[in-house]
Amino acid sequence: MKKHSKPKVAFFDFTDCEGCQLQFANMGSALLELTELVDIVNFREIMSEAGEDYEVAFIEGSITTDNDVKRIKRIREKAKAIISLGACATIGGVNGIKNRSPLELAKQRVYGDKADTVNTIKTMPVHEVVKVDYFINGCPVYIPEVISVVKCVLMGKPYIVPNYAVCVECKMNENVCRYEKDQECLGPVTRAGCNSWCINYGNKCYGCRGLVDNPASAGQKDILLKYGITLDDILQRFTLYNDSMGEKYDKDLKQ
Amino acid sequence: MIKTSSNSTINAKDVKVDVHYLTRVEGHGNIIVDVKDGRLAKCEFQVIESPRFFESMLIGRSIWEAQHLTSRICGICACGHSLASIKAGEDALGIKPSDEVVMLRKLLLHSEMLDSHILHIYVLVAPDLLGVKSIMPLIKTDKPIVEMALRMKRMSDYAGEVLAGRHIHPISYVIGGLTQLPSKEGLEKLYKLMLESRKDTDETLKIFKKLKFPEFQRPTQYMSLTSDEEYALYDGDLVVNGKNKTKVKYYKQLFTETVVEYSRAKIATINNKPYAVGALSRFNNNSDKLHKKAKAAAAELGLKAPCHNPYLNTVAQLVEWVHCLEESITIMEKILKNGLDEKKVLTASWPKRSEIGKVTYKPNTGIGCVEVPRGSLFHEYTIDTSGHITASNCVIPTNQNMGNLEEDMRQLVPQVLGKKTQEEITLDMEMLARSYDPCISCSTHLLDVKFV
Numbered sequence: 001m002k003k004h005s006k007p008k009v010a011f012f013d014f015t016d017c018e019g020c021q022l023q024f025a026n027m028g029s030a031l032l033e034l035t036e037l038v039d040i041v042n043f044r045e046i047m048s049e050a051g052e053d054y055e056v057a058f059i060e061g062s063i064t065t066d067n068d069v070k071r072i073k074r075i076r077e078k079a080k081a082i083i084s085l086g087a088c089a090t091i092g093g094v095n096g097i098k099n100r101s102p103l104e105l106a107k108q109r110v111y112g113d114k115a116d117t118v119n120t121i122k123t124m125p126v127h128e129v130v131k132v133d134y135f136i137n138g139c140p141v142y143i144p145e146v147i148s149v150v151k152c153v154l155m156g157k158p159y160i161v162p163n164y165a166v167c168v169e170c171k172m173n174e175n176v177c178r179y180e181k182d183q184e185c186l187g188p189v190t191r192a193g194c195n196s197w198c199i200n201y202g203n204k205c206y207g208c209r210g211l212v213d214n215p216a217s218a219g220q221k222d223i224l225l226k227y228g229i230t231l232d233d234i235l236q237r238f239t240l241y242n243d244s245m246g247e248k249y250d251k252d253l254k255q
Numbered sequence: 256m257i258k259t260s261s262n263s264t265i266n267a268k269d270v271k272v273d274v275h276y277l278t279r280v281e282g283h284g285n286i287i288v289d290v291k292d293g294r295l296a297k298c299e300f301q302v303i304e305s306p307r308f309f310e311s312m313l314i315g316r317s318i319w320e321a322q323h324l325t326s327r328i329c330g331i332c333a334c335g336h337s338l339a340s341i342k343a344g345e346d347a348l349g350i351k352p353s354d355e356v357v358m359l360r361k362l363l364l365h366s367e368m369l370d371s372h373i374l375h376i377y378v379l380v381a382p383d384l385l386g387v388k389s390i391m392p393l394i395k396t397d398k399p400i401v402e403m404a405l406r407m408k409r410m411s412d413y414a415g416e417v418l419a420g421r422h423i424h425p426i427s428y429v430i431g432g433l434t435q436l437p438s439k440e441g442l443e444k445l446y447k448l449m450l451e452s453r454k455d456t457d458e459t460l461k462i463f464k465k466l467k468f469p470e471f472q473r474p475t476q477y478m479s480l481t482s483d484e485e486y487a488l489y490d491g492d493l494v495v496n497g498k499n500k501t502k503v504k505y506y507k508q509l510f511t512e513t514v515v516e517y518s519r520a521k522i523a524t525i526n527n528k529p530y531a532v533g534a535l536s537r538f539n540n541n542s543d544k545l546h547k548k549a550k551a552a553a554a555e556l557g558l559k560a561p562c563h564n565p566y567l568n569t570v571a572q573l574v575e576w577v578h579c580l581e582e583s584i585t586i587m588e589k590i591l592k593n594g595l596d597e598k599k600v601l602t603a604s605w606p607k608r609s610e611i612g613k614v615t616y617k618p619n620t621g622i623g624c625v626e627v628p629r630g631s632l633f634h635e636y637t638i639d640t641s642g643h644i645t646a647s648n649c650v651i652p653t654n655q656n657m658g659n660l661e662e663d664m665r666q667l668v669p670q671v672l673g674k675k676t677q678e679e680i681t682l683d684m685e686m687l688a689r690s691y692d693p694c695i696s697c698s699t700h701l702l703d704v705k706f707v
Contacts (some may be wrong), residue, residue, distance in 0.1 A: 018328020019423040026422065027373065027411045029405065035394060043389075094327045097312040120308075139327065140423045182607040201420030201427040202434030203604045206323060240324070 007154070010042035010054035012075060014061030014068050015095055015123075017219045019140045020086035021060050037154060046095060056153060059132075062088040062095045063124040076130040080155055084126045087139035087241050094139070094241060095123045136163050139208035139241065142194045162192040163213055166205050171176040172197035178204045187239060208241045269678075271315075284693060286684050288668055298664045300657060300688060313647040318344050318638050319430065319605045325634065325649065326424045327695055331374070331425045334367040334415060335627030336634070337467050338489070339649075343634040344430045347621025348438050348642075353599040356432045359418065361489045362586045363428060364625060365579040366414035368488070371409060372534070372572040372630035375692045376463075377404035379568045384466045400462065403455050410448040414583070417441035432602035436544075436595050446587045452580055460552055463573055469683060471666040476525050477536035477661055478510070480626050486544040486578060488626040494540050495525055496561070503624040506633055510655070522658035525649070529658030532630025532633050533691065534571035535562060549578035559639070566690045572628070600646055616642040629653055629692050653694045660691050 011021055021043070024031060041054050057079035063069055076082060087093035099122055126132050136149050152159040166187040170177075173196050178185035187196065187205035191212050198205055285394040289297035306542070311327055313321060322340045326333045338360055345352065352360075377388050381404075387393060393401050415422025417437050427434045480491035493501040493509055501509045510525045523528065538545075542553065553559070553574045558567060582654055606614060620637040630652030636647040663685060671680055 017327055017330040019327075019333060022330045025378070025408065029402075029409075031405065032394065034400070035391070035461055040391065091310075094312065094324060098308045101311070140330065140421070179608070181603075182603060182609055183603060184608045184611075197420065198426050203426050203429070204419075237385070240320070 006037065006039045007056055008041045009038045009056045009058070010075075010079075011040070011060065012042070012071075014059065014072070014089070014126075015064040016061030016086065016088040016093070018060065020088075020136075020138075021058075023140050023146065025142055027146075028052040030143075030147065034150065052078070054078065055171045056083065057081070058083045058085045059089050059126050060085045061128060062092050062094060063129050064120055064122075065122060069121075069129055072129050073127060080171055082126070082130065082134045083099065083134040083136060083149065083153065084132045085136050086141050087137065087208045087210075089126045090121045090135050090137045091242055092125045093208070097239065099123050100239065108235070118161055134159050137161060137191060137209035138194050138197075142197060144195070145193050164192050166190045166192050166194065166196050166199070166209075170199050170205075173200055175199050184237075189238075206240055207238065210242055211238075280334065281502075284688070286664075286681075286688055288664065288680070288684060290672060292667065295665060295668050298661060298668060300660055300664070300693075310647045310649060313636070314646045318347060318636060318642050318644060318645055321634075321636060321644065321647075322429060323424075328649070328651075330423050330633070331371050331656075331694060332357075332367065332627045332629070334422065335420065335625055335632055337425050337428055338364060338625045339426065339623045339627070339632045339634040341430050342623025342625065343621045344502060344623070345621065347619045347636055347638050348616070349428065349432050349619070351356045352432060355595060355599045357489070357598065358586060358589070359433060359437075359595075360428065362583055362590075363415065363418050363425065364489050364627075365583045365586075366411050366418065366422070368575055368579045368628055369411035369583070370415065371692075373404065374574050375628070376459075376569055376573055376576070377401075377408075379689055379692070380686075381466075383682070383689070384468070394485065394600065399551075403458060407452055407455050407459070410445075410452050413448060414445055417445045429602065429604040432600050434602065434604050436597060437602060442587065442591060446584070446591060447582060449584050449587060456556050456577060456580060459543050459573065460555055460577075463570065464556055465600050468564070468570065469567045469686065470564070471566060471663070471667055471670070471687075472563045473565070473663055474561070475662070476528060476530035477539045477561070478525065478530050478655070479537040479540045479631060480624065481540050481545070483644065486541050486546070486582075488537075490625075495530065497540055499525075503633075504622050506622070506624065506650070512650075512654075522661075523655040524658060529662045530655065531565070531659045532652045532655045533568055534575050534628070535565065535568040537626060538562065538571040538574060543654070545574065546578045546581040548581050549574050552577040565660075565687065568692065570688045572692075612641075614642070615640050620646075627652060629694055630655060653691070656691050656693070660688060660693075663687055 011024075013021060027034070038056070042052070043210075057075050058074065059075070059082060063072060077106045084090045088095055098120075128255055134149055134153060136146055138145070149152065149159045169192045175196060178187070183204055185199065185204040186207040187199060189211050190205050191209040194209060196205070269291055272675050273285070273287055285301040287297055287299045287301060288295075309325065314322060316324065321344055322337050325340045326337045328336050341360075344350075382389050382393070385393070390401060390404070392496045412422045417423060417426075419428045420426030420435075476495050478493060478495045480487035481494040482491035493499075493503060493506060497510070499509065510530065511524050524530065538553070538558070539561045542550070545553070556570050556573065558570050558574060562571070605611070616638055618637070618639050620635065622631045622633065624631055626632075632652055633648070633650040635648040636644050639645050664687060667683065667687065668680070671683060675683070
């Protein structure tokens with residue numbers, strides 16, 4: 001029987017910390033299994049070979065320069081499937097915080113009188129520039145979900161990102177609610193799929209997977225205000241990862 | 256992607272090395288070497304990573320959020336950034352963690368060294384020494400070695416998972432302590448994996464003993480933390496070639512960051528000269544404090560302090576791997592024997608919800624420094640009465656090494672001109688840059704960026 005040729009896979013990083021790509025290196029033996037199913041032809045962080053012939057492109061990082069825009073468009077022309085990998089690619093991630101203050105101010109704060117030499121544009125998630133076929137949310141990505149998505153890609157099936165709150169998974173993990181412990185948490189409005197990772201380890205949800213489609217943010221705002229947190233603080237909670245969508249949340253919250 | 260632009264004859268007077276997007280490093284960097292008529296006209300390591308503005312992002316955010324945010328500077332050294340951030344936060348807030356917490360932090364820092372060093376040794380550097388382009392062809396030709404490397408990587412990554420929830424962007428390590436105790440089952444499994452790693456370590460030492468690193472000598476200033484008590488990683492005073500002992504809080508008096516015309520990059524200097532940080536600097540300053548097994552490994556690998564060959568930074572990393580593994584095993588045995596006292600370790604990641612907005616803070620500046628895989632890392636935050644950050648500064652190892660790397664390149668190129676082909680020189684330059692294990696995502700928050 002003739003063997004099917006393995007799909008060629010490439011990894012590209014834009015503006016980010018490269019932690020989500022590293023999650024692949026952390027898959028251990030699962031990574032070796034993966035290399036039996038696909039041909040990794042381009043993965044600059046760990047290899048020098050730079051294949052330009054690929055069908056599947058994992059995109060890590062957000063779009064923050066004019067050059068990024070050109071580069072992602074070229075990749076879109078070649079790739080049959082584009083997968084946004086991690087918070088920076090799917091929702092803008094922490095890079096989006098810079099959208100909140102004027103770009104000139106951010107440039108000056110970091111680069112001083114050399115600010116003019118820095119090229120930067122508004123932070124955008126990948127799908128704001130090109131069509132994206134699969135989304136793997138999270139900062140960093142959650143390996144079990146990565147494996148689920150890769151299976152879907154290989155089978156040519158869509159992957160539906162959960163559209164319910166982290167609270168659902170958190171309850172199933174029998175964690176004590178952060179609000180019960182006199183803490184606050186973005187779990188009630190954040191998209192699930194991470195198995196309530198941060199809360200399982202005693203921290204709280206920071207909203208790295210983005211908000212669910214209908215986050216009932218007004219209700220969340222009421223809760224936070226009830227406990228004496230300022231509106232600016234709330235905005236910061238909502239916008240640590242989601243500032244590329246900040247205007248929408250500003251509007252929802254300031255109603 | 257390597258572009259060559261002249262004939263590769265041995266006696267070429269014009270050599271142009273233009274490595275666009277250096278591979279097998281963290282982040283985006285270019286190497287430019289331009290030799291005209293046998294004279295070195297240009298020699299630069301250019302950082303082209305998109306700027307990320309972390310110091311600007313921190314302004315106006317709560318000090319309690321700093322660890323979570325600055326961890327995102329880098330996926331490789333996330334634990335190091337977290338620990339430097341936590342120390343700076345505690346310094347600003349006047350919080351002193353318990354001895355047990357400090358011990359757990361040292362264990363996490365060891366696991367970060369193990370994780371990052373083994374990735375660099377096997378995945379990023381070894382392919383050059385074996386004459387292949389990446390670890391991928393080795394999967395076919397040397398599968399047991401690749402499996403061993405991944406096993407060592409997996410062990411150190413698992414350490415992050417057990418201790419902090421995950422290695423990349425740790426969850427439970429926060430100002431004041433941990434939000435959750437590591438599970439007993441996890442610790443037991445980790446201890447077993449660490450013991451098993453000793454065999455892989457011995458095997459790795461055998462392999463690297465046989466590999467040949469390029470010959471090149473250039474003495475420079477080696478800066479690191481130092482301590483009378485131990486091989487300094489989590490705490491200590493700054494030292495340069497064993498001298499100039501300086502308290503971390505006076506770090507700005509020890510080195511300065513200057514703008515250098517030829518590269519338009521801010522380069523850190525001590526006494527107007529470049530300096531090196533990282534495994535080789537630590538080894539040169541503190542090798543007498545290494546675990547005895549690490550000392551034996553250094554002897555076996557032929558590494559002696561002071562070592563002036565920057566290519567051997569990778570060998571120093573392997574020696575540190577042995578040290579960190581043995582020290583981790585010692586700490587683990589202590590924890591498994593005595594257990595952990597919840598009261599001394601557990602804390603919440605933020606002040607109580609009912610207290611937010613009611614607590615007044617003393618305006619203050621805090622500084623935290625730890626040795627991360629690539630060298631001394633500094634975080635500094637100033638907070639106001641509401642606990643929000645009004646000023647911040649992060650000094651990254653790769654930035655400190657940049658000037659030293661360029662100085663190495665300037666000395667190395669004339670030595671090999673006329674003796675090696677352009678391709679060989681290009682590989683020499685790439686290997687030299689890689690030996691520093693540059694972490695470019697980290698460095699871009701304060702480097703000027705030149706687009707080519």
